Amino acid sequence: MKKSALTILSFFCIFAMSGCGNSQTDSNINSDSTTKNTTAEPNESEETTAGNSDIIPISESVTTPEFEEETDSTNDETLVVYFSATGTTKGVAERIAAVTNADLYEIIPAAPYSSDDLDWHDSNSRTSIEMNDSDARPAIASDTISLDSYSTIYIGYPIWWGDAPRIMSTFVESYDFSDKTVVSFCTSGGSDIGRSGDNLKDLANGGNWLSGDRLDAGISESEIQDWINDLN
Numbered sequence: 001m002k003k004s005a006l007t008i009l010s011f012f013c014i015f016a017m018s019g020c021g022n023s024q025t026d027s028n029i030n031s032d033s034t035t036k037n038t039t040a041e042p043n044e045s046e047e048t049t050a051g052n053s054d055i056i057p058i059s060e061s062v063t064t065p066e067f068e069e070e071t072d073s074t075n076d077e078t079l080v081v082y083f084s085a086t087g088t089t090k091g092v093a094e095r096i097a098a099v100t101n102a103d104l105y106e107i108i109p110a111a112p113y114s115s116d117d118l119d120w121h122d123s124n125s126r127t128s129i130e131m132n133d134s135d136a137r138p139a140i141a142s143d144t145i146s147l148d149s150y151s152t153i154y155i156g157y158p159i160w161w162g163d164a165p166r167i168m169s170t171f172v173e174s175y176d177f178s179d180k181t182v183v184s185f186c187t188s189g190g191s192d193i194g195r196s197g198d199n200l201k202d203l204a205n206g207g208n209w210l211s212g213d214r215l216d217a218g219i220s221e222s223e224i225q226d227w228i229n230d231l232n
Contacts, residue, residue: 077149078102082156083167085113088217089187093156096185099224102154107171110139120161131161138167144174152181153207155200159188159214164196172200177207183231184212 078100082093090106097104117126130136147153155172157164164186182204184197197212210231215224 076151078152078154079105079145079147079150080154080156081105081107081171083107083109083158083165083171084156085118085158085165089156089158091217092185092187092215092219093154095219095221095224096154096156099221099228100152100154102152103150105145106142107140107167108142109167110141127160127165130166131163133166136166137170137173138165140167140170140174147175147177147180150180152183153177154183154185156185156187156215157196159186159191159193159196162191162194162196164200168200169203172204176205178205180207182207182209184209186212186214187217188214 080093080097080100080102082089082104084090084093084106093104096102113126116122119125120128122128130138155168157168164184182201184193184200186193186196191214193212193214197209201207201209213227215227219227
């Protein structure tokens with residue numbers, strides 16, 4: 001009888017110890033799982049918002065100072081206007097535009113000039129007739145241009161009979177040059193700019209007209225920069 005009671009007691013002890021062992025194992029598993037959750041890397045949304053209270057969302061950001069400075073800079077651009085019957089003045093105008101980072105505007109005659117029209121030896125040629133008539137105003141085929149955004153305007157042309165072609169008179173009388181700095185330049189076979197720039201100034205509507213110059217057909221960009229520096 002005592003032996004049976006001892007056997008039963010041993011059985012209960014073994015069962016109790018087995019239960020304690022299983023309880024400890026489950027506790028360890030739960031502990032490991034909790035550790036992994038608390039040390040997990042934050043997801044993308046947490047990374048861009050948590051702990052960064054000084055970051056302004058894109059939708060709430062204000063315009064940068066650089067952009068404001070660009071939009072505030074108005075009426076300070078440069079324009080190069082030119083009329084060129086043979087291409088010589090065009091080449092000089094393009095180099096001035098390259099040096100000054102300017103826009104280009106070509107004065108295109110409604111009736112193009114032929115080689116016969118340009119024959120200054122013929123008193124009956126078109127240019128001879130136009131230049132002998134101070135009231136002649138050849139029509140311009142180019143689209144009109146707004147001068148509002150420009151503060152400096154270079155105006156170039158060939159010298160015909162000691163003056164600017166009459167089509168230049170058509171141009172300057174068609175626009176308001178108030179608050180603009182205007183610089184005339186010319187090309188020629190040898191004639192100086194003379195009073196051609198002053199004559200255009202007299203026909204123009206306002207503007208601060210600086211003394212212009214004759215520029216050689218082959219003038220370099222560095223020489224153009226020196227000329228501009230002298231103007232200033």
